[in-house]
Amino acid sequence: MDLRRLRYFVAVAEARSVGKAAERLRMAQPPLSVQIRKLEAEIGAPLFRRGTRGMDLTDAGQALLARAGEALALAADGVEAARAVAAGKRGRISVGYMFALANAVLPRLIPELRRSIPGVDLHFAELSASTREARLLDRSVTVALCMPAIHHPEIQVARVGAQPFMLAVPIRSPLARLSSVPMARLQGRPLIALPRPDQDPASSAVMALLRRHQIVMPVASRVETVHSAMSLVLAGEGLAILPACAQLGAPRGIVFRPLRDASDSIDIAVCWRRDSHSPLIRTFLKCAEKAVARM
Amino acid sequence: MDLRRLRYFVAVAEARSVGKAAERLRMAQPPLSVQIRKLEAEIGAPLFRRGTRGMDLTDAGQALLARAGEALALAADGVEAARAVAAGKRGRISVGYMFALANAVLPRLIPELRRSIPGVDLHFAELSASTREARLLDRSVTVALCMPAIHHPEIQVARVGAQPFMLAVPIRSPLARLSSVPMARLQGRPLIALPRPDQDPASSAVMALLRRHQIVMPVASRVETVHSAMSLVLAGEGLAILPACAQLGAPRGIVFRPLRDASDSIDIAVCWRRDSHSPLIRTFLKCAEKAVARM
DNA sequence: CATTGGCATACCGAAAACATATGGGCCAGG
DNA sequence: CCTGGCCCATATGTTTTCGGTATGCCAATG
Structure with a gap:
């Protein structure tokens, strides 16, 4: 499990579209599409329904999204806390x-x-x-x-x-x-x-x-x-x-x-x-x- | 921020040694050492004290460790939940x-x-x-x-x-x-x-x-x-x-x-x-x- | 003083990711 | 009915990054 994939997943889930998410992530659309499919392969279930007007979370996707956001926040908070401690602002x-x-x-x-x-x-x-x-x-x-x-x-x-x-x-x-x-x-x-x-x-x-x-x-x-x-x-x-x-x-x-x-x-x-x-x-x-x- | 790095970091922190952790992670010691240093570079502060008998967490390292374990668990729980939902065991x-x-x-x-x-x-x-x-x-x-x-x-x-x-x-x-x-x-x-x-x-x-x-x-x-x-x-x-x-x-x-x-x-x-x-x-x-x- | 244990560095091959180009389905407007 | 646009998927080449092996360095130990 890679945080990058989770980050991409959250971006796509929020944008409800690979293209929009890719734009926000400053990357091209195809690699993002590939990463999402790899994530789905890793989990073994589709996380999105592909429609003609973008992507839509499945139930499994919603279950993942609920945790993924927190995990990302926690990881970010961890490095932030480590920096703060190192800088003497916390500890x-x-x-x-x-x-x-x-x-x-x-x-x-x-x-x-x-x-x-x-x-x-x-x-x-x-x-x-x-x-x-x-x-x-x-x-x-x-x-x-x-x-x-x-x-x-x-x-x-x-x-x-x-x-x-x-x-x-x-x-x-x-x-x-x-x-x-x-x-x-x-x-x-x-x-x-x-x-x-x-x-x-x-x-x-x-x-x-x-x-x-x-x-x-x-x-x-x-x-x-x-x-x-x-x-x-x-x-x-x-x-x-x-x-x-x-x-x-x-x-x-x-x-x-x-x-x-x-x-x-x-x-x-x-x-x-x-x-x-x-x-x-x-x-x-x-x-x-x-x-x-x-x- | 990459979950792999966090996983490696937690392993080293628990083993209090790069070599021991590498063994447990089924990988060679040098790349693990490199990853730890990259993590430290990313955070901008040393996370370990290198002694002659292994590694020891600094205060900044402890601050990170406290969150890192949770973040890993949450991410793992997320994929588990997604799998369970997809399998019809939850949802x-x-x-x-x-x-x-x-x-x-x-x-x-x-x-x-x-x-x-x-x-x-x-x-x-x-x-x-x-x-x-x-x-x-x-x-x-x-x-x-x-x-x-x-x-x-x-x-x-x-x-x-x-x-x-x-x-x-x-x-x-x-x-x-x-x-x-x-x-x-x-x-x-x-x-x-x-x-x-x-x-x-x-x-x-x-x-x-x-x-x-x-x-x-x-x-x-x-x-x-x-x-x-x-x-x-x-x-x-x-x-x-x-x-x-x-x-x-x-x-x-x-x-x-x-x-x-x-x-x-x-x-x-x-x-x-x-x-x-x-x-x-x-x-x-x-x-x-x-x-x-x-x- | 030599040996040992442990981390760091150097270099190489392999794997993964990204970008560009392209294909295909689905709706909308002519 | 057909055509153009939108959006996702696939294909391929290039670049980044990762992991393995070999080796160096330092300190503690006998």
Whole structure:
């Protein structure tokens, strides 16, 4: 079964004439006549009654016509959909983000995406650093919002912004009185840490910061998310060094203070597979830049 | 857009490999590879990611695949439906019948048809003689049940049975006492007639019967249907000469009596356009023969 | 470093489709 | 009654496209 034949058949059925249909199809009449007869031979039954004034569908022809039009439309819609997806006008983008960015970035990012790519399905999943990397690699997420970036040969990275580290302290702590906290004041205090540095690059950035200033802070607890970290800070378990944007989700009773003489910051990055060439990714990147800039 | 390409595309997508798909399609690998690339060129975007271990759909490919399978199925279904209609396994048959046969034939005919051609839509319309002919000619009915047959160069006829003429009399009439009525007893009595002979061949058959026996019956009323005729007979307006099968729909108070020494009968026939070649008509004919035989 | 598995390219023969030319049936108008 | 026009079917040559074989290229593997 060939779509060309079906297309010809539909044309002849609509024009009720081989000649008229041939004209509309920009071809000569005889080959069209031949194609119709071949179609009839393939089906094994006449599809038209030949009269002296054109052609007329038989019952079998009407049965075919009812499906043929739909099949043609569906095929055309298929290529159209494929083109639209390839052009980034339709499709699906799945975003893996980290908890720390949820409150700061998503509220700005999502409307931006909806405006830029209205026909595209958006999916969001809050994922740990290691899961984001795995899901990028197995393609079950399209892009990841990371802080800091994922480093992997298969993964491409675009920096879209940076966040200074700040100190999260209970509002009742004496440190909260300072407008900024000198690094030296952290010496020896208990730290609420994120997962081990080998599992979470954000954590290793904090460690590097402390090491560079030769500060030692005993790890009081390890937690999964900045939210848990802030809860423990509020409970008085220790202090946390967190990206500034985390304060958007901070509970009452926690304040963020800049770290004096520490200009360290942590990158916010968009990461995706090097071999994903969807134009959606470019668009996503632009949206993410805008969203972070307005943060 | 060619269905062959779509078929190939679906095969490769399912096999996730050009080689495997080529094997399943009973063709060599290189031409299949070429066809896939042509499809990609036509769409203007890659549909597969080529890895070292086979092929993998891109998002655009998935969008196409979703429609392609349906389009293929629809096209296949279309030819299947056309074949089924041509073979008389599906389709539609529209039957024009006359009132006089409704009670006698339809209750036996319809179940017979349902058994023989279960997938076929049945339509019935009670039509006058002239309308049956017109509707046959313009194809708005497929077959007509007639008594007697339609004569027309475009219309083919098959006799499926015959009905003797009988006399319809009120049960209180003295004629009702006779087991059969001699023709001579009709002389001069008022007749309830069907439409004028030039409009209704059944009526002209009755006139011929009377003429042959040299009986004159004044026409008391002309009615459209045997049912009306029987109502008037019951009202004492006159007598009616009707096909025997009409007694099935006779009201209480009407009896039918054979006409002694008149062996006239009227044919029951199935009529259809000479250029209608649907096998449904053959099947219908068989069913009608059975139904009439069991009458 | 060689081998293997898988897709892409090159080239050739075969099949299918299209165009031009022509034939034949059916209605209409002279 | 005949003739011209309309429309579909058939015939034939040319061109396009498709499928097969041979081969190249790349990457992963041992």
